[in-house]
Amino acid sequence: MIVTALKDIIGTERDVSGPGWQSRRLLLASDRMGFSMTDTIIRLGMTLELEYKHHLEACYCIEGSGEIKKAGSNEWHPLEPFSLYALNQNDRHEVRAIDNDMRLICVFNPALSGQEQHRPDGSYAPPDP
Template identity: 55%
Template sequence: MKIVRVQDIIGTEREVEGPGWTSRRLLLKKDGMGFSFHETIIPAGAELRLWYKNHLEAVYCVAGNGTIEDLATGEVHEIHDGVLYALDNHDRHILRGGTEDMRLICAFNPPVTGRETHDADGAYNLVVED
């Protein structure tokens, strides 16, 4: 059994920041669960162009608000507490923070190793370990 407290992750190597986001990686590949699990904070007004071409991601909003734009269709969806979106087709998208910081709970498959940041395409590289 694993018990992880987000308070114990803040300020450690499992808290990773990039322009417009902070990711607290609660479960990583090395934890052996088959997925990684994160708490991600998107500040109000942030705009992130993302494309997880190497990963599938499910995201559940537990606080704040914003939008996600599907770049293939142009559709824009509201995000707020109680909304989940799943990037099940490696969807290119723009995530925008609204009037409040968004607190998102995210699962990635395959799991991330922990220090990934977004590349020029807005993706995480796929890390293959021996």
């Protein structure tokens, strides 16, 4: 059984950030669950362009508001508390926070190791076998 609290992760190696975002890694590959889960904040006014070529991702908004669109599209979809988006085709996408910071609970499959860094194209490297 794994029991953890966000307060136990903040300020540790599982609390990572980059330009416009902060991700608290609640579950990682080392937890052997087959997926990972993060508590992620996208900062107000930031637009992130991402493409997880080697991971499927689903995000559930729990605070704030934002928008998401598939890269190359002009159609923004609203995100607000209790809405979900799933990148079921490794979709290149843009996501942005509007009005205030947006907080998401994100699930990745395969699981993240916790050491990933966004590459210039917005993706993570393939997971180690």
